[in-house]
Amino acid sequence: MSFLKNFLSDSDEVMLLLGNEAIARGAIEAGVGFAATYPGTPSSEVGEILMKAAPHTGMYFQYSINEKVAYEMAYGASLSGKRSFVFMKHVGLNVAADPFVTSLYTGIGGGMVVMTADDPSMFSSQNEQDNRRYGDLAHAPIIEPSNPQEAKDFIKMAFELSEKYSIPIMLRTTTRVSHMRAPVHLRKIQNIVEKNTDIKKERSRYSSIPSNARKLKPQLTHKIDLISHDPDFDSLNRIEKSEGSAFGIITSGVSYNYVKDALVDSGVQANILKLGMTNPIPIEITQKFMNENSRILVVEELDPYLETKIRAFNDNLGGITKITGKLDRILPWSLEFSEGIVMNSILKMAGIQSTVKEAEVRGIPPEFCPGCPHRSSFFSIKRALRMSGASDTILSSDIGCYSLSYYDPYDMADIILDMGASISVGAGISIASGKKTVAFIGDSTFFHSGITAIINAKRSNANMLIFILDNTTTAMTGQEPTPEFPFSIGDEQFNGIGIESILSGIGVDHSTVDAFDEGNIIRETIRSIKQSGLKAIIIRGPCALLPHQKISYFEVSPDQCSGCMNCVDNFHCPAIIRDGNVARIDPYECDGCGACSEIYVCPVKAIHEVKL
Ligand code: SF4
Ligand code: SF4
Numbered sequence: 001m002s003f004l005k006n007f008l009s010d011s012d013e014v015m016l017l018l019g020n021e022a023i024a025r026g027a028i029e030a031g032v033g034f035a036a037t038y039p040g041t042p043s044s045e046v047g048e049i050l051m052k053a054a055p056h057t058g059m060y061f062q063y064s065i066n067e068k069v070a071y072e073m074a075y076g077a078s079l080s081g082k083r084s085f086v087f088m089k090h091v092g093l094n095v096a097a098d099p100f101v102t103s104l105y106t107g108i109g110g111g112m113v114v115m116t117a118d119d120p121s122m123f124s125s126q127n128e129q130d131n132r133r134y135g136d137l138a139h140a141p142i143i144e145p146s147n148p149q150e151a152k153d154f155i156k157m158a159f160e161l162s163e164k165y166s167i168p169i170m171l172r173t174t175t176r177v178s179h180m181r182a183p184v185h186l187r188k189i190q191n192i193v194e195k196n197t198d199i200k201k202e203r204s205r206y207s208s209i210p211s212n213a214r215k216l217k218p219q220l221t222h223k224i225d226l227i228s229h230d231p232d233f234d235s236l237n238r239i240e241k242s243e244g245s246a247f248g249i250i251t252s253g254v255s256y257n258y259v260k261d262a263l264v265d266s267g268v269q270a271n272i273l274k275l276g277m278t279n280p281i282p283i284e285i286t287q288k289f290m291n292e293n294s295r296i297l298v299v300e301e302l303d304p305y306l307e308t309k310i311r312a313f314n315d316n317l318g319g320i321t322k323i324t325g326k327l328d329r330i331l332p333w334s335l336e337f338s339e340g341i342v343m344n345s346i347l348k349m350a351g352i353q354s355t356v357k358e359a360e361v362r363g364i365p366p367e368f369c370p371g372c373p374h375r376s377s378f379f380s381i382k383r384a385l386r387m388s389g390a391s392d393t394i395l396s397s398d399i400g401c402y403s404l405s406y407y408d409p410y411d412m413a414d415i416i417l418d419m420g421a422s423i424s425v426g427a428g429i430s431i432a433s434g435k436k437t438v439a440f441i442g443d444s445t446f447f448h449s450g451i452t453a454i455i456n457a458k459r460s461n462a463n464m465l466i467f468i469l470d471n472t473t474t475a476m477t478g479q480e481p482t483p484e485f486p487f488s489i490g491d492e493q494f495n496g497i498g499i500e501s502i503l504s505g506i507g508v509d510h511s512t513v514d515a516f517d518e519g520n521i522i523r524e525t526i527r528s529i530k531q532s533g534l535k536a537i538i539i540r541g542p543c544a545l546l547p548h549q550k551i552s553y554f555e556v557s558p559d560q561c562s563g564c565m566n567c568v569d570n571f572h573c574p575a576i577i578r579d580g581n582v583a584r585i586d587p588y589e590c591d592g593c594g595a596c597s598e599i600y601v602c603p604v605k606a607i608h609e610v611k612l
Helices: 003-007 019-029 044-057 067-079 090-106 133-138 148-165 175-179 200-206 210-229 231-236 253-266 283-292 305-316 339-349 373-387 401-406 421-433 443-459 499-506 518-529 566-571
Strands: 014-018 034-037 060-063 084-089 112-118 169-174 181-185 238-240 247-252 271-275 277-279 295-299 322-324 394-397 437-442 464-470 487-489 492-494 509-514 534-540 552-556 576-579 582-585 607-611
Touching (some): 003 014, 014 019, 014 148, 019 148, 019 181, 034 067, 044 084, 067 112, 090 112, 112 148, 112 175, 133 277, 148 181, 175 253, 210 283, 247 283, 247 305, 253 271, 271 283, 283 305, 295 339, 305 322, 394 421, 421 437, 421 443, 421 464, 443 499, 443 534, 499 509, 509 518, 518 534
Parallel strands (some): 084 112, 247 271, 247 295, 295 322, 437 464, 464 534, 509 534
Antiparallel strands (some): 238 271, 552 582, 552 607
């Protein structure tokens, strides 16, 4: 039976699922009718499976152009009565923060869950912000699963509670919970839930003009008060007793797993309060736990979010318990935990000398894949800038595979801030310094937030050359479709929107070149860097990881090779290796793109195609 068929099975069975797949299954079991996202690791597998499952469940699914649009679409679907689900990586919520915060005021129609997947240690992100902070900012209830089974069960509960209080619920995971694989008990799939809503009758709630918002804010804080005492949330939180111990640990999410392992391996006896709801803090169970323990360690990754609340709670109770955690540096604020880090904090609390080594974060610089169109693009642009005497031009780059150009031997990213920022930052530098700048942006990022930036750059008369590195997909997160090309999900057809037509509409002078045509990239760059004003060059070539048939590979002729190592040191395709005094190509690694065979890489033309 195929994975998808199993995944959509309506019978009680157990399936080995990733946390993200379990979340998708939970949404389906809850009868979700609308789901939208902008792909981003560590949340991307939710979209991969929902896109395949949607045509079989009656759910509408879409990859929106950015997280704000995805959030607003899902909110609209909720107002129309459907249960809606919007999911994104942690920084995606920054993009969606505007509608998110106000939607807590207005409330919703059908249940609405927003998933944020945080990335401690920044495996694929520019920061590791703790999105639980948004819970306080927006007064949003937060639910945090610790494993795939909870991920599935908690999202179902989140939809129920969302409808009970007419409030969006945040489901917060971290990379390890999203990517952990474990057995999950499947339950019956509900039909798509349709709630009767009447948007027109409730316009005073949904139209957040100041006079309405002033009434809605106290209602929101009242809801949060009610939720903090609501027994319907009880099953999210539990106490695990260790008889005779007055040492307690409060924890949530993935940290609970580290605590369990550390207690077993250290032999320390401790009671655990495992919180599945981390905003608001559930009052009764937390108070009971604090009354029963004279010392409490709060174990949580990233910020001392729970700890701050627990300390305030303790102060209100008259300081009955000694609270320890990150604020007194027992645990670090940065990077992912390991069992060793948690074990050391527990041993310290127990007054035991520790010899446990904490796992080190290993940094392996990532690189472009064999056959990646970005390699020949950056190699050629770098050469062209050098030939034009423009090597010191400020290079403003963006979020996507092409950010790998930061590394040796390309060194083609001086600034990377956030999605879509390359054009705005480059324009700001150009206007403030009076110097020409270069900006790099990918096709998906162009649609995400580059279009508004390029309109602003045009109206600001920025003196900038923009390279749109179009690999025809959202590559870094799993080859999701961009709006540029037509595609379909079930019967739903999406039309393609050409990047060239958008640039023409804005009035930006532009040209298009092939990513593997190094000569043309060099010529076009030299010509454009000399012009003043705003110009865009679209460099188009498909991502090497998109499905395609390999029809040839390339090999180095040892008799012709001069041993200059330009292909190894400067072009840097992983398939090309040094073999004594000559270069050699691994035929299995080689993708057959042919970029290394051009004279700009191999000046003696020693690299030849071998047809398969
Ligand atoms: S660039 Fe050509 S000549 Fe130089 S090492 Fe590579 S294959 Fe040999
Ligand atoms: S043809 Fe050359 S550049 Fe392309 S994948 Fe093969 S070795 Fe790498």
